[in-house]
Amino acid sequence: MTVKQKILIVDDKKENIVALRHVLREVEAEVIEANNGNEALAATLHHDFAVGLLDVQMPGMNGFELAELLRGEERTRELPIIFLSAADCDAEYLFKGYQAGAVDFMLKPFDHRVLVSKVEVFLRLDRQGRELKEALRQLSERTVELKDLVEELESFSYAVSHDLKAPLRSIDGFTRAILESQAGKLDEQGIQDFNRVRAAAQRMGLLIDGLLELSRITRHQLKTRPVDITAIACEVAARLKDAEHDRNVEFVIAPGLCAEADEHLLRAVLENLIGNAWKYTSKKPSARIEVGSLPGDGRTVYFVRDDGAGFDMAYADKLFSAFQRLHRSADFTGMGIGLATVKRIVVRHGGRIWAEAAPGKGAAFFFTL
Numbered sequence: 001m002t003v004k005q006k007i008l009i010v011d012d013k014k015e016n017i018v019a020l021r022h023v024l025r026e027v028e029a030e031v032i033e034a035n036n037g038n039e040a041l042a043a044t045l046h047h048d049f050a051v052g053l054l055d056v057q058m059p060g061m062n063g064f065e066l067a068e069l070l071r072g073e074e075r076t077r078e079l080p081i082i083f084l085s086a087a088d089c090d091a092e093y094l095f096k097g098y099q100a101g102a103v104d105f106m107l108k109p110f111d112h113r114v115l116v117s118k119v120e121v122f123l124r125l126d127r128q129g130r131e132l133k134e135a136l137r138q139l140s141e142r143t144v145e146l147k148d149l150v151e152e153l154e155s156f157s158y159a160v161s162h163d164l165k166a167p168l169r170s171i172d173g174f175t176r177a178i179l180e181s182q183a184g185k186l187d188e189q190g191i192q193d194f195n196r197v198r199a200a201a202q203r204m205g206l207l208i209d210g211l212l213e214l215s216r217i218t219r220h221q222l223k224t225r226p227v228d229i230t231a232i233a234c235e236v237a238a239r240l241k242d243a244e245h246d247r248n249v250e251f252v253i254a255p256g257l258c259a260e261a262d263e264h265l266l267r268a269v270l271e272n273l274i275g276n277a278w279k280y281t282s283k284k285p286s287a288r289i290e291v292g293s294l295p296g297d298g299r300t301v302y303f304v305r306d307d308g309a310g311f312d313m314a315y316a317d318k319l320f321s322a323f324q325r326l327h328r329s330a331d332f333t334g335m336g337i338g339l340a341t342v343k344r345i346v347v348r349h350g351g352r353i354w355a356e357a358a359p360g361k362g363a364a365f366f367f368t369l
């Protein structure tokens, strides 16, 4: 239901009030009258006005003085005012408070149609202002609701993941115990099956660790400071080469890359992206992995590019969701949690991540912070 808007009219002369009421009868609003400034101020305590029509020349408090008082009150600070004044009054010069809100002037005798259309403009503005305020209120309510919901889901998945780990440890532990204590009684097939159970339990444990890590990022308090991206990328590259020194991979890491970020989380981003580049180039006899930056509009775009297996861009959005993988485990091992983690970290820094790739032609991951 829409509440009827209200117009305040202030004039010390009864005949003027009657005339104004007559003019305003065609306007869709309730008219409230006051015979002097004090009555007008009292009326603003009981009503929410969309516009005020103030006579300038009144005994006691004149229209300008009343307007200044209205501007000083929180409730009426932004009340649009139309001054109705005699032609010999230098109205604009006299009223100093007009910066605070909409003000208009009508010189007597005024054209009724002009007054009505001015009043209608202010009524429309008031209506739109109210609608906007209501929309904003609903939006902020929804935002709070959504935030609560996300937090709830987050702690739910954290708790569940945590609780799942204990039974998994039992499955793995007891299977191992059977393998040890019953070694003599189990045939080859039995041993193999029990080993499969163990491997599956261990993999599930790793998946749960991934989920826990993911929700840890959302809870992690960001501590931003200048981070030397070049240094971290070089460390990650050195570690990868160390672990598989027979691979022929050329790293091209741009010097002087830095960012204002949470070092711990940014390290995880680089470990995941460079780790992926390393993994998805492993089928090639030689590869090249590049880490660098491009000037974006206003924000630096960082990238990690490789010339490995690549992927079909049709699935590019999926990559950043947990457990989504574009390659078979038989070709490349992994759980599909890395890029989901990276995306969360980038988003927590207020940034964006996207990819460009083609099957067999390599992949590039770009992000801002």
Ligand SMILES: Nc1ncnc2c1ncn2[C@@H]1O[C@H](COP(=O)(O)OP(=O)(O)OP(=O)(O)O)[C@@H](O)[C@H]1O
Residues within 6 Å of the ligand: 272, 276, 277, 280, 306, 308, 309, 310, 311, 319, 324, 325, 326, 327, 333, 334, 335, 336, 337, 338, 339, 340, 362, 363
């Ligand atoms: N550099 C890359 N080249 C080609 N494909 C990639 C590359 N990086 C990611 N992908 C594709 O995106 C998928 C998701 O990557 P993500 O890092 O999340 O998982 P993952 O590497 O499979 O497993 P992990 O959780 O161990 O990182 C991968 O399975 C792969 O298909």
Ligand SMILES: [Mg+2]
Residues within 6 Å of the ligand: 272, 275, 276, 334, 337, 338, 339
């Ligand atoms: Mg990965």
